[in-house]
Amino acid sequence: xxxxxxxxxxxTSRMKPAITLEGISKSFPGVRALSDVSLxxxxxxxxxxxxxxxxxxxxxxxxxxxxxxxxxxxxxxADTETTFPTALAAARAGVTAIHQETVLFDELSVAENIxxxxxxRNRFGLIDWKNLNADAEALLHRAGADFDPTIxxxxxxxxxxxxxxxxxxxxVDARVVIMDxxxxxxxxxxxxxxxxxxxxxxxxxxAILFISHKFDEIFRIADRYTVFRDGxxxxxxxxxxxxxxxxxxxxxxxxVDSVYPKKDVKxxxxxxxxxxxxxxxxxxxxxxxLRRGEILGFYGLVGAGRSEFxxxxxxxxxxxxxxxxxxxxxxxxxxxxxxxxxxxxxxxEERGRQGAIIGMPIFQNVTLPSLSHTxxxxxxxxxxxxxxxxxxxxxxxxxAASLDQDVGxxxxxxxxxxxxxxxxxxxxxxxxxxxxxxxxxxxSKAAVHAFMSELAAQGLSVIMVSSxxxxxxxxxxxxxxxxxxxxxxxxxxxxxxxxKLVRAAAGIETQLSGRxx
Amino acid sequence: xxxxxxxxxxxxxxxxxxxxxxLIALRFPGFVAxxxxxxxxxxxxxxxxxALGQMAVxxxxxxxxxxxxxxxxxxxxxxxxxxxxxxxxxxxxxxxAMALGGLLGMINGTLVWxxxxxxxxxxxxxxxxxxGLIFLLTDGKWINAHEMSDTFKALPRLALAGMxxxxxxxxxxxxxxxxxxxxxxxxxxxxxxxGNPHAAIYTGIDVGRTRFFAYCLSGTLAGLSGYLWVSxxxxxxxxxxxxxxxxxxxxxxxxxxxxxxxxxxxxxxVLGALFLGVIKNALPVINISPFAQMAISGTVIIIAxxxxxxxERRKGRVILRKAEAV
Numbered sequence: 117x118x119x120x121x122x123x124x125x126x127x128t129s130r131m132k133p134a135i136t137l138e139g140i141s142k143s144f145p146g147v148r149a150l151s152d153v154s155l156x157x158x159x160x161x162x163x164x165x166x167x168x169x170x171x172x173x174x175x176x177x178x179x180x181x182x183x184x185x186x187x188x189x190x191x192x193x194a195d196t197e198t199t200f201p202t203a204l205a206a207a208r209a210g211v212t213a214i215h216q217e218t219v220l221f222d223e224l225s226v227a228e229n230i231x232x233x234x235x236x237r238n239r240f241g242l243i244d245w246k247n248l249n250a251d252a253e254a255l256l257h258r259a260g261a262d263f264d265p266t267i268x269x270x271x272x273x274x275x276x277x278x279x280x281x282x283x284x285x286x287x288v289d290a291r292v293v294i295m296d297x298x299x300x301x302x303x304x305x306x307x308x309x310x311x312x313x314x315x316x317x318x319x320x321x322x323a324i325l326f327i328s329h330k331f332d333e334i335f336r337i338a339d340r341y342t343v344f345r346d347g348x349x350x351x352x353x354x355x356x357x358x359x360x361x362x363x364x365x366x367x368x369x370x371x372v373d374s375v376y377p378k379k380d381v382k383x384x385x386x387x388x389x390x391x392x393x394x395x396x397x398x399x400x401x402x403x404x405x406l407r408r409g410e411i412l413g414f415y416g417l418v419g420a421g422r423s424e425f426x427x428x429x430x431x432x433x434x435x436x437x438x439x440x441x442x443x444x445x446x447x448x449x450x451x452x453x454x455x456x457x458x459x460x461x462x463x464x465e466e467r468g469r470q471g472a473i474i475g476m477p478i479f480q481n482v483t484l485p486s487l488s489h490t491x492x493x494x495x496x497x498x499x500x501x502x503x504x505x506x507x508x509x510x511x512x513x514x515x516a517a518s519l520d521q522d523v524g525x526x527x528x529x530x531x532x533x534x535x536x537x538x539x540x541x542x543x544x545x546x547x548x549x550x551x552x553x554x555x556x557x558x559x560s561k562a563a564v565h566a567f568m569s570e571l572a573a574q575g576l577s578v579i580m581v582s583s584x585x586x587x588x589x590x591x592x593x594x595x596x597x598x599x600x601x602x603x604x605x606x607x608x609x610x611x612x613x614x615x616k617l618v619r620a621a622a623g624i625e626t627q628l629s630g631r632x633x
Numbered sequence: 634x635x636x637x638x639x640x641x642x643x644x645x646x647x648x649x650x651x652x653x654x655x656l657i658a659l660r661f662p663g664f665v666a667x668x669x670x671x672x673x674x675x676x677x678x679x680x681x682x683x684a685l686g687q688m689a690v691x692x693x694x695x696x697x698x699x700x701x702x703x704x705x706x707x708x709x710x711x712x713x714x715x716x717x718x719x720x721x722x723x724x725x726x727x728x729x730a731m732a733l734g735g736l737l738g739m740i741n742g743t744l745v746w747x748x749x750x751x752x753x754x755x756x757x758x759x760x761x762x763x764x765g766l767i768f769l770l771t772d773g774k775w776i777n778a779h780e781m782s783d784t785f786k787a788l789p790r791l792a793l794a795g796m797x798x799x800x801x802x803x804x805x806x807x808x809x810x811x812x813x814x815x816x817x818x819x820x821x822x823x824x825x826x827x828g829n830p831h832a833a834i835y836t837g838i839d840v841g842r843t844r845f846f847a848y849c850l851s852g853t854l855a856g857l858s859g860y861l862w863v864s865x866x867x868x869x870x871x872x873x874x875x876x877x878x879x880x881x882x883x884x885x886x887x888x889x890x891x892x893x894x895x896x897x898x899x900x901x902x903v904l905g906a907l908f909l910g911v912i913k914n915a916l917p918v919i920n921i922s923p924f925a926q927m928a929i930s931g932t933v934i935i936i937a938x939x940x941x942x943x944x945e946r947r948k949g950r951v952i953l954r955k956a957e958a959v
Contacts, residue, residue, distance in 0.1 A: 432834060453837035464835050471835075473828040475895045484825055485836045487818040495816045538836070 132195065134159045134291045134323035135180075135211065140189030142175055149175040150186070150347045157292055157323035162314060164334040164355065165327045167344035168367055168585060168618075173327055176344070177294055180325075181213050182206030193291075210291035214281045214298055220269055227252035227265035230284045255283040260313050275306035282313060293317060294325045299333060300419060311337055329417045331360050331622055343367055360624055368585055368614035376590025377566040379573050383593065384408030387577045388460070388546050390429070393438030398424035399601035402438070406546060406577045411568065413592030414581040416621050421601035422581045423465055426548050430455035430462045442545065456485050459545035463536055463552065465581070471535040474524035478516055479505035481523050482538045489542075508537035513563055529560025536564065540571075547571065548579040553587060565591060585614050597621050642889035642941070646904040650911060657915040664915055671796065677910030678803035679858050679865075681903055683877075684884040685810045686851030688902040691885055692823040693844045694830065694894030695752035699741060700855045701877035702763035705869075707734045707859030709767050712776040712869035715785045723788050730860040731853050737763060738852015742845035752844075760878070767871045778867035789865045799861060806854065811899045819846060827894025883930060884909050887937040896941075908933070 133156040142150045150172045157163055167173050178184040179191075182200035191198055193209050200206040220229045228235070230252045238244040252265035261279040263272070269280065278298055285293050295314075299307045314337055317324060328334055334341065334355065341358060343351040343366040351366040386405045393402035399421040406412050414422045428435045431449040440447045442458055449455045455462070464470035473481055482505040483490055490500040505519050512533040516526060523534055532552070539547060549568065553561040568591060572578055582588050588595055589612050597605035597620035605620030618624075658665045683700055690697045707730040714726050737759070744755045778786065789799040814820035822843045825833040830840050863869045888905025890897030909930060916926045 430835075451837070451839065452835055453839070456837045462835060464832075466831075470829075470831045473825050473832050473895070475828045476824055480821060480824070484821065484838075487821060491818075494818075495812070496818065496821070 132159075133157055133192075134194065135209075136190075136192045137176075137180070138190045138192070140176070140179060140186045140191075142179060142184060142186050148347055150179075153189075153344070153347070153349050155325075155342055155349070157325055158340070159291070159321045159323050160318050161339045162318060162324040162326050162337055163340040163342060164338035165325055165342050165344065166329075166334065166363055166367060168583070171344040171367075172347040173344055174296070175347075177213060177296055177325075177327070180206065180211055180292070180294060182211075207288060210289060211294070212285040212288060212290040212292070213294040213296060214278060214285070215296050220277060220280060220284075222270040223268065225266050225268055226256070226263070226272070226280050226283075229269050229280055230255060230265070230287050232284075234288065251287070252283070255286050256280075258286055258316075259283045260309070260316060273306075275302050275309060278302075278310065279313070282317070290322065292323045292325065294327070296327045297329070298326075299328065299330065307333075329622055331363065331624055334363075335360070364615055364618050364622075364624070368618055376587075377562070377569050378411075378591055379569045381409040381569075381572050381593075383410050384575065387443060389441040391439050391441075393425065393428070393435050393440075395424065395428055395433070395435050395601075398428075398433075399598070401602055403603070404596055404606075406579060408577055409572050409575050410593045411572050411578045411580055411591055413588040413595040414579060414598060415583070415585070415588045415595055415617050416598035416604075418583060420598040420621065422598050423550055424601075425598070426462055426550060426579070426581060429548070430460055456542050456544075459543070460548070461485075461539040461542055461544040461546070462548040463539050463550060465550040465554065472523045472531045474522070476523060477520050478509065478514075478523055478526070478534055479519040481534050482508060482519075482541055485538060486541045504541050505537070508541045509534065511540075512537050512567055527560075529563075532560060532564065536567070544576065546577045546579065548581070550581040551583065552580065553582075553584070585617055588612075588617065589614065599623050643898060643900045643904060645940075646888065646901065646908065650904060650908050653908070653911055653915075657911075657919060660919045661915075664918055671800070673910055673914045674803075674907070675797050675800045676914060677906055678799045679861050680880060680884055680910060681803045681906040682806045682854050682858050682861070683881045684888065684902040684906040685806055685899065686854035687881045687885050688888075688890050688897055688899070689810075689814075689823055689847040689850045690752075690844075691882075691890050691892060692827045692894055692897055693840075693847045694827045695745060695844055695847065696756065696882065696892075697738075697741060697848060697851045698753065698756040698878050698882075699737070699760040699763055700851055700881055701874040702760045703734055703737045703852055703855035704859040704862060704877070705871070705873045705875075706737065706763045706767050707731075707856040708863035708873060709770060709776070709859075709869045709871075711860040712781060712785075712863045713770070715782055716776055716780045719782045723784055726785070727857065727860050731856040734856015734859060735849050735853040738848040738850070738855070739845070741852065742848030745848065746841035746845045749841075764871065764875075771871070773871055776863075776869040781864070781867060786864050786867050789861055799865065802857075802861070806857075807899060807903055813850075814899050819843070823847060824895055827891075827896075829895070880909060883934050886934055886941075889937070889941055891941060892938075905937075 136154070136156040138154050140150055140153045153172070153176065155176070165173050165176070175184060179186050180200070182203040182205050185201065191200060198209060200209065200211070221232065224232070227249045231248055236244045236247040236251060249265050256263065256265060256279065259279050259282045261276065261283065263276065269277065272280065282293070298310060302310060314324060326334070326338055338355050341352060341355055341363065342349060343363060345367060384407055387408050388406040391403050394400040402425055404412070416422050424433070427433050429440065429449070431451045431454055440449065442460065447458055449458065449460070473484070479502055483501045486504065487496060490504055491497055502519060509516070509519065514533045514537065515530055523531055526534065536552070552564050552568070568578055568580065580591060593609050595607045595612060595617065596603055597607070597617060599621055604623065605616070607616060654665050663669060683704070687697055687700060710733055711726050711730040714721060714729060741756055741759055744750055745752050789797060791798045793801055814823070822833070822838050825836065825838055826840050826843045833840055862874060866873070884906035885897070885902055886892065886905070887908050888897065888901035888903070890901055890905070912926065912930060912933070916929065
């Protein structure tokens, strides 16, 4: 089959990819992040990298920028086989990345940021400030920016920081520019400025890898696409030949395996009612009901405001408006301790940062939020603590030599079980699980799912925030999809399809099917 | 078995102290006589009490640089109370010193909690303020032994069952702190807040308030130490215990209390203080100059930190790998 691009391109020099990856594989303990992935980026062309959360996009970017080393596979830059043992090596080869949150230095000037590490020197080997600022200004001009290179970076907005990052890419003569969800934090106007910039970079002959969840952007700016699913490349081609439907199908196209241990539970009366919840910047107009024995899935893209909403529900942040009823009684939650007392607990997403307390023994981690139950005199009773910890860790099938063991010595899956046991020990009415199986091995995943089902069967109400479609579809009785801080769809289990979820999360209208194939 | 025991920080410290004592005994056998060891313990008592307070603060990822200044101010106020009202019972004076120390600790704690200022900056500021207050109170004048009542001076030395009250008090504080750290929700909260402040918030622990209580504790213990110091040395002036905050922190660090918070124990703080106490008392006996003493203390601190850092890094790495896999 002839690559259609060959027919389009006029100059032969443009046909050669600026960089190719062939047969790249990478795995982490318990997780195969990428298997046998290939990708080619062409000069003067924008390739969109599409995939669900966890499809392996970020891992690929880290391999391209020298942060991770692939276990197998070949990287070729302009036909020469090479490796990127360090981030510096990747930068020298002309690969540069612009991230969602720019990795620049707030306290340095724009010019210093652009030339950090390769500033022009004068004959004494000191930084040549005059040339530095003049060169920076020229580069900013090429990037389409007109601000003063001597101002401090912190005084710029995110869009302008992107321009600085692009000027930095130009300064090292980058051949390959990776943009990882560059529009995530931009306003409408700024996005259009970014499009203009991308056009300029294309005209300059840069090969651009554009990672985005937003289909309108992809169809607006990309020339080619590559779709990843579960760490493998499942499709590629020209955007002109594809429709949104095709891309969505490729992203999710797999049968949801029936391995999910979802039990049929009789759904009871409403337990938690949330109405009119809003926050000045993170979410608005959140209304829903959670019933006894129900597992309510919250699906959405990263940054859709799901975790932010959950955190305000348990009093970590305060909503600007909204009411919560638990068992019919109006509830005011000012801090997490009050939420725990009321019976609403939140198992956070970042196990390392927000969950387990490393350095503390398992039993102390488990009993931490329930210390008031284990003592009557104000002094703790170790025997009671151990009993409580043993009860809940054994229900979760925790594998540990002793409950006295430091949590830090456990595997990720077992740490997650400790964190969940901690919350169950408070005997909650509502448990919110934020990405409960993210980054843990298959065996532990199954245990967590089975236990979630068990909890619902016992009459607990579960909210499960997840970005994994199979998990959402396999475990939820109902699903709420959030997009940009609002509820974008509600689905009963019987009417769930992966396409519907992705469409609601990405904001694709059902009647629109993008560019027809 | 032995290798496993040696991994336990406290046991490692006991071994270090015993080795140190054995080395000293080679040169000067009299040093390890029970009566002398009791004397060394008594001499280290105030450092132990202070290290216990500092431990609570460091466990919550903070630091209290103002402890020695707090001690000096409370000691001065205790001495002035005694000089002005010689009839005032000593327990009242002690309680007043502890209350004032607690109040000064509350100021530190409030600034850290409500204004969210870095603890090192807060206590560096209050360190200077508390010292300055002593000068304002006294115009730089000393309160000497003859202005203090005999009971005021005698209490720490008073022998009870063969041991001075000073030693008994430090033992009592060790026991009380042991109880607080291992058997109360507050003690557990100290570990949780320092071990993982983000997780502590989700667990319903108020991080700021926990730190506030840690400062109250360190302040109160500094207040008690103020009375003990002034009565023991029978003099109060602006500069008493100047620079002692560094000894307190050193004792904690040697005792395996992680400056990064969340790791440490009462036994560690006590052993760290004892280790410094032994060095301070032994080196003059075996004719090592005070300057060499400082160098030796410094070396010990760095070795202790290096050993602890190695132990912690091994744990940290596993977590990091897990986190990256996400």
